[in-house]
Amino acid sequence: MPERVALAPAPPAGAGLPADGLVAVVKRDCPTCRLIAPVLAQLGPGLVVYSQDDPAFPAGLADVRDDTGLDVSVALGIETVPTLLRFGGGTEVGRTEGWLREAWEELAGVAGLGTGLPEYRPGCGSLTHDLEVADELLVRARGGSLAARRLEIAALEDEAEALFERGFTDGLPVVAPTPARVLRMLQGTTREPGEVVAVVPPNLAGATVEKVAINAVLAGCRPEYLPVVLAAVEAASTDEFNAHGLLATTWGAAPAIIVNGPVARALGMNGGGNALGQGNRANATIGRALQLVIRNVGGGRPGEVDRATLGHPGKIGFCFAEDEAGSPWEPLAVARGIAPGTSAVTVFAAEGPRGVVDQISRTPDSLARSLAAGLRAVAHPKLALAFDATLVVCPEHGRVFAQAGWSRGRLAAELAELLLLEPAEIVRGAGGIAEGIPAGAARGPVPKFRPDGLMIAYAGGGAGMFSTVIGGWVGGPGGSRPVSREVGS
Amino acid sequence: MHDFVALEGLGIPTMFVVSSEFADAVDAQARALGYAAIPAVYVPHPIQDRTDDEMRALADQAWLTAPVSA
Numbered sequence: 056m057p058e059r060v061a062l063a064p065a066p067p068a069g070a071g072l073p074a075d076g077l078v079a080v081v082k083r084d085c086p087t088c089r090l091i092a093p094v095l096a097q098l099g100p101g102l103v104v105y106s107q108d109d110p111a112f113p114a115g116l117a118d119v120r121d122d123t124g125l126d127v128s129v130a131l132g133i134e135t136v137p138t139l140l141r142f143g144g145g146t147e148v149g150r151t152e153g154w155l156r157e158a159w160e161e162l163a164g165v166a167g168l169g170t171g172l173p174e175y176r177p178g179c180g181s182l183t184h185d186l187e188v189a190d191e192l193l194v195r196a197r198g199g200s201l202a203a204r205r206l207e208i209a210a211l212e213d214e215a216e217a218l219f220e221r222g223f224t225d226g227l228p229v230v231a232p233t234p235a236r237v238l239r240m241l242q243g244t245t246r247e248p249g250e251v252v253a254v255v256p257p258n259l260a261g262a263t264v265e266k267v268a269i270n271a272v273l274a275g276c277r278p279e280y281l282p283v284v285l286a287a288v289e290a291a292s293t294d295e296f297n298a299h300g301l302l303a304t305t306w307g308a309a310p311a312i313i314v315n316g317p318v319a320r321a322l323g324m325n326g327g328g329n330a331l332g333q334g335n336r337a338n339a340t341i342g343r344a345l346q347l348v349i350r351n352v353g354g355g356r357p358g359e360v361d362r363a364t365l366g367h368p369g370k371i372g373f374c375f376a377e378d379e380a381g382s383p384w385e386p387l388a389v390a391r392g393i394a395p396g397t398s399a400v401t402v403f404a405a406e407g408p409r410g411v412v413d414q415i416s417r418t419p420d421s422l423a424r425s426l427a428a429g430l431r432a433v434a435h436p437k438l439a440l441a442f443d444a445t446l447v448v449c450p451e452h453g454r455v456f457a458q459a460g461w462s463r464g465r466l467a468a469e470l471a472e473l474l475l476l477e478p479a480e481i482v483r484g485a486g487g488i489a490e491g492i493p494a495g496a497a498r499g500p501v502p503k504f505r506p507d508g509l510m511i512a513y514a515g516g517g518a519g520m521f522s523t524v525i526g527g528w529v530g531g532p533g534g535s536r537p538v539s540r541e542v543g544s
Numbered sequence: 545m546h547d548f549v550a551l552e553g554l555g556i557p558t559m560f561v562v563s564s565e566f567a568d569a570v571d572a573q574a575r576a577l578g579y580a581a582i583p584a585v586y587v588p589h590p591i592q593d594r595t596d597d598e599m600r601a602l603a604d605q606a607w608l609t610a611p612v613s614a
Binding site: 258358 | 546572
């Protein structure tokens with residue numbers, strides 16, 4: 056269901072409201088309103104009645120006004136009908152909702168109201184809270200703040216088909232970004248719709264908060280996800296991350312996002328079982344929104360500037376939370392310089408994940424050797440200083456390191472030591488494999504990864520001694536470096 | 545391609561050398577940057593696993609025969 060939103064301070068409230076006297080807001084569709092219609096007649100000719108759905112209801116009263124446009128109801132902040140209000144000196148001095156004889160008599164200053172009626176009946180929801188009506192009101196109040204070109208979809212066109220045919224999708228159906236949905240999405244941030252968040256490659260197009268919100272709607276995000284999407288778009292659009300190169304390379308990696316901090320919990324993100332898989336809306340749609348921004352704002356489409364030879368399924372979207380509560384280590388974002396307790400995204404180049412099995416090792420040394428063996432295969436077992444990688448340590452592997460007192464830094468250092476490759480093993484032709492480093496290119500052992508080229512995160516379910524290697528792309532200048540950014544409001 | 549635009553903007557005649565596999569990427573990016581076409585030399589694919597001598601031969605062949613669009 057769409058989020059209900061608070062409306063901006065609304066239209067001309069004063070219009071026609073009495074400076075002194077009683078006002079009732081009703082709708083015919085409400086049984087309580089119909090029940091108390093005779094009571095309204097008892098309140099005398101000075102009563103002003105606003106009818107939300109039928110100007111002819113209630114019949115026989117002196118001053119029933121048409122509020123089917125709901126302007127007065129919005130201005131008065133009506134939540135329930137009937138609502139009886141008293142004005143004095145031009146301002147509201149009291150109101151009662153639903154029907155409670157005692158409250159009505161006190162507010163009206165009239166005794167003996169509705170004597171044949173029950174003492175109490177709850178009211179009904181104001182029409183301003185009907186979802187479709189609320190959308191109309193929202194668009195009426197704020198639609199003018201949207202700058203995007205409007206697309207009309209014909210009544211006989213299928214919405215999902217129309218959006219696919221216009222090229223807005225990644226191949227899966229998207230949520231139609233109607234003005235109401237985009238406005239609701241924009242409620243998720245305090246940033247102005249027109250603010251340029253980033254210049255998005257490959258076309259170097261300016262992405263406004265509104266454009267990002269549109270793509271977040273397309274992706275299926277809830278409004279509260281928007282600040283995370285905005286931070287991810289900012290991070291992915293930096294020169295350091297080099298999304299242009301990552302997109303244009305024939306290598307299949309793509310941007311992935313790790314979320315840290317309170318926002319991950321607040322959004323119910325998954326850093327536990329199946330964290331890298333399907334089934335969690337925030338994980339699935341935040342990653343997808345970033346990819347749709349690159350596609351729809353940046354112009355990065357497969358077969359055009361996206362040259363991936365094969366790609367991987369995570370190019371639809373790849374986003375997960377780190378399991379900070381279970382982790383023996385400081386959060387990844389903190390290790391990367393973000394202040395503790397701060398929500399942040401880390402965007403990194405990612406292939407599809409590949410598990411590393413070790414169900415036997417009880418010592419950190421043995422387990423580190425297993426993980427190093429898995430990491431050695433990144434790009435090619437005989438290539439060194441080629442591609443970056445991310446290692447996602449699962450809880451049952453994390454336990455082994457935690458019990459031995461290994462910090463994240465210690466694990467990284469041990470892995471770096473284990474991943475010093477001997478030139479004789481990796482030179483071209485060695486092992487009967489032509490691929491490898493050129494002869495004479497190295498005199499001594501060569502590190503598999505550049506310094507900081509291996510990122511270590513912690514996530515996963517409580518059972519299973521299966522960590523995961525996520526290969527990256529060329530690291531450093533000319534390639535892509537992971538980028539962390541705080542999540543704003 | 546962005547470099548092409550930047551260099552042309554500085555008045556430096558520029559062209560593009562790329563393997564034939566990337567022709568549609570050139571077209572897409574050229575359109576996005578507001579060009580109907582960009583002067584390009586397309587060398588035959590593959591190139592990644594070619595030796596230096598083979599690459600020189602490809603370059604010579606491209607120089608002599610590849611269509612140049614402007």
